[in-house]
Amino acid sequence: MTQLKYLILVSRQGKIRLKKWYTAMSASEKAKIVKDLTPTILARKPKMCNIIEYSDHKVVYKRYASLFFIVGVTSDVDNELLTLEVIHRFVETMDTYFGNVCELDIIFNFNKVYDILNEMIMCDGSIAESSRKEVLHHVTVMDTMESNDNLERVLS
């Protein structure tokens, strides 16, 4: 059982590239989490543990190239190592979709990144789909539907 609280994607320079909240929080709470976690995680050395305790929950993070994937997890419910796998699966899926994904891909295709994430994780923070193939299939279907919509618009 996985119940993520949030997923934040931060560049090495502390710029937020993606935010997804899976629990109800006020705007000030969200701002506080981002403000607290960003410098804390960016300042951590490479050989430090990828799991930290923050407030009433734990935070799991992993760095890929110049991007930090930060996930808030419920202490008693979530498995931290499984969360690392979820992050890795998310990166793998993006990698396959974009073909060696980079920060620029995420900046200019953030809607697609959200689509991939939504296919993988449900709105309550539990895993919806773990198969990369299935996630990519759904996203490709969405792309085709979008393309067909454009065609219909022209034909009509």
Next chain:
Amino acid sequence: MCVNVYFLCHFKFVHIYSICENRGEKREVLGRYRIAQPFQGSMHAKNTKLAMNAPEYPQNKILVLSHHSHNFLKTQLLQDLFHCSTTSVSIIKDQTWENKYYKTSFDLYIDSFKDLPVWIEEFVTLECEPLRNVMAGIILITDNRLMAPQELLTQFMTSVHPNTFIVLVNVNKEVEQEEIDELNENRCSSFTNVIEFINWTRSKPTINHNEYGEKLGLDRVQEIIDTHDWLNCKLQPITMIMDKKSKDMPLEQIIKNLQSARIKYKSMENSNEADAFAEEIAEQLSEFL
């Protein structure tokens, strides 16, 4: 520093010009700034505050800076990174920058110094503020064995625009990548700007990626420029450029083709073939949409 900044007040705007001391005739318009408060009474400092934070001016200059002794390396870097063939000038206008998502242009300001602290002292003065505010980034070529530029960063960072990136390119071959990584890890995270230390020597091939899969050397500088938030600059999407290139077919012809495709689609009995045909047409059309 050879770039001086001059103001010319005109109505509610201030036009800012820079003149290179060694090229007195060269005049470069840096930008047009709206004055925060209208002119009322005397030209008091309070009334002449510039609304620097207002999104009025394009932040489209990149300064490439090096010590006099590194001028040759600077030329090499300019060639490798920006494909500049002419490096004898101080300003290269409308340098085109293109990646797979957008195309933009910026001006390259090329300068050199004898003493970096003196240069920075001049750069952080109030009269250079308009110049600092239009800087998208500063690329500083250094020798990490001769000077410790990270110590000067604090002074630098207090004055530059929060959106300006600063890249310190080490050109000393003896400096190992681990040392540069350590500098990047130890740098103060309280700065809002993008600050990075890069290791680069043209003759010594560097490893392209570090343990995180992050690009190194000039590839990383390129990535920093790519992901830079170009304030008030025109970014031309590459798809738009491709559209323009493919617009050799007139609209009437496209509509005719669509109509004939529609008739053909309806006449096709095999639904699989019809769907395949529709998808093919959709792909062709997407180039013109």
